[in-house]
Amino acid sequence: MEPIRLAILGATGMAGRDALRHQQWLSEKERQYAEITYVTAGPTSVGRPLRARYEEREAALAKAYPDIWEAQSFPSSLDHLTIQEMDPDQIAMHADYAISALDSEVARTIEPELARRGVHVFSNSSAYRWDPQVPLLVPEVNYNHLPLVKKQETSGKRICNPNCTTAGFIPIVWAFRQVGCTIASINLTTFQSLSGKGDAIADPEYVARASSPVWVDWKPRDDRPGMNEEEWKSSYEPQKILGRIGTMEELDAGIRAQELGQSSSLLPISSRTHRIRQSYGHLERVDIQFKSATFVDEAIRVLRECKIPEEVAFLPTTPTWLFYVTKGKPSYEKNLLAGGGMSITVGDIQQVGEHTLRMWSLSHNLRRGATWAGRQGLELFLSQHVDDWNEFFHRLRQNR
Numbered sequence: 001m002e003p004i005r006l007a008i009l010g011a012t013g014m015a016g017r018d019a020l021r022h023q024q025w026l027s028e029k030e031r032q033y034a035e036i037t038y039v040t041a042g043p044t045s046v047g048r049p050l051r052a053r054y055e056e057r058e059a060a061l062a063k064a065y066p067d068i069w070e071a072q073s074f075p076s077s078l079d080h081l082t083i084q085e086m087d088p089d090q091i092a093m094h095a096d097y098a099i100s101a102l103d104s105e106v107a108r109t110i111e112p113e114l115a116r117r118g119v120h121v122f123s124n125s126s127a128y129r130w131d132p133q134v135p136l137l138v139p140e141v142n143y144n145h146l147p148l149v150k151k152q153e154t155s156g157k158r159i160c161n162p163n164c165t166t167a168g169f170i171p172i173v174w175a176f177r178q179v180g181c182t183i184a185s186i187n188l189t190t191f192q193s194l195s196g197k198g199d200a201i202a203d204p205e206y207v208a209r210a211s212s213p214v215w216v217d218w219k220p221r222d223d224r225p226g227m228n229e230e231e232w233k234s235s236y237e238p239q240k241i242l243g244r245i246g247t248m249e250e251l252d253a254g255i256r257a258q259e260l261g262q263s264s265s266l267l268p269i270s271s272r273t274h275r276i277r278q279s280y281g282h283l284e285r286v287d288i289q290f291k292s293a294t295f296v297d298e299a300i301r302v303l304r305e306c307k308i309p310e311e312v313a314f315l316p317t318t319p320t321w322l323f324y325v326t327k328g329k330p331s332y333e334k335n336l337l338a339g340g341g342m343s344i345t346v347g348d349i350q351q352v353g354e355h356t357l358r359m360w361s362l363s364h365n366l367r368r369g370a371t372w373a374g375r376q377g378l379e380l381f382l383s384q385h386v387d388d389w390n391e392f393f394h395r396l397r398q399n400r
């Protein structure tokens with residue numbers, strides 16, 4: 001079986017570089033099914049060896065944050081790659097699948113162009129998360145939304161993954177719902193690492209700002225006073241993932257009903273986001289108010305015994321366990337790379353009311369929250385929609 005031909009768009013950025021490391025990780029695990037045939041970046045990077053740009057970026061971060069940043073090494077199997085232009089015809093000539101790690105403005109133009117040319121696009125950007133025909137996928141939670149791609153008229157299909165904050169807590173919500181717990185509301189407080197901001201953090205002005213213990217660096221949302229972009233995403237993207245709504249119109253109607261104190265299809269989620277001086281990993285305090293009394297022991301059991309759906313469990317990027325549960329708060333040193341960085345560690349679960357539990361989750365923003373999740377979506381797509389790959393995935397399923 002020939003490997004699929006894969007493009008990484010935005011390969012030199014924070015998320016893109018981790019997509020390159022994922023390629024190496026899959027090869028080391030002997031679970032490889034793709035060859036990276038095309039890599040793109042911004043206009044000033046075109047024509048340069050991928051390794052040179054990658055190492056330059058990592059060195060700049062290690063210099064800017066010497067106390068917390070260790071430059072990551074370049075995957076040597078990709079030494080032959082040179083950064084190419086973002087020309088949709090060229091991309092379609094060299095690749096059939098693309099992982100998009102582009103800013104949303106750039107993604108908005110190129111992603112549909114690629115789909116029209118038959119390239120299947122797995123996007124980390126927010127550009128099309130609210131397109132009603134595009135699944136917003138966290139494979140363990142809503143793998144059953146994948147058939148939505150059949151509504152897309154283009155020969156190439158587009159699939160998005162949610163923002164990294166949502167990716168870090170929505171599986172917890174799903175796990176409780178799986179065992180029949182009804183959730184009344186969620187209060188989220190995040191402490192997000194620097195890498196979530198992308199390579200802009202190497203800018204000297206940003207470096208100066210990042211000497212504070214905690215700060216907020218998202219744009220305020222014009223249409224939602226008191227809410228920033230990240231708070232908006234982590235309050236509303238979960239609604240589409242949980243299947244409570246499918247379109248922006250339904251979202252607007254739900255928000256309006258909430259504001260008027262009327263019943264709404266939305267799960268009430270309030271979010272406060274912060275940035276902290278950590279290299280990787282988002283720590284999130286998740287307060288869950290249940291409709292009925294729920295206790296710490298029960299929550300620990302639900303998370304420890306949570307089974308990943310069999311449609312997803314055998315995919316090369318899926319971890320063995322979705323959750324690890326710790327007594328105290330999760331630790332960056334010990335827990336961030338659990339399950340290859342695809343597991344979520346939940347700890348310090350406390351009773352803060354008969355109906356309310358408080359817990360801390362730690363997730364890897366680039367892996368569970370970005371390009372590794374995109375690759376997991378690609379694997380799900382291959383296993384369900386591409387006949388040629390049935391046997392490969394069937395074998396993985398048998399060998400589990």
Ligand SMILES: NC(=O)c1ccc[n+]([C@@H]2O[C@H](COP(=O)([O-])OP(=O)(O)OC[C@H]3O[C@@H](n4cnc5c(N)ncnc54)[C@H](OP(=O)(O)O)[C@@H]3O)[C@@H](O)[C@H]2O)c1
Pocket residue numbers: 009010011012013014015016040041042043044045086100101102103104106124125126162163164195196197198199200365366369370
């Ligand atoms: N960082 C995270 O934790 C994270 C998590 C989830 C989702 N995301 C999403 O992933 C996307 C990338 O984020 P990031 O943090 O990796 O950003 P980043 O570090 O700023 O990387 C941006 C990438 O896009 C390229 N680029 C910039 N302008 C371009 C243009 N005009 N044409 C083509 N390529 C261009 C850059 O190339 P150069 O090297 O040439 O500048 C770089 O490769 C964003 O949509 C973000 O919201 C990020």
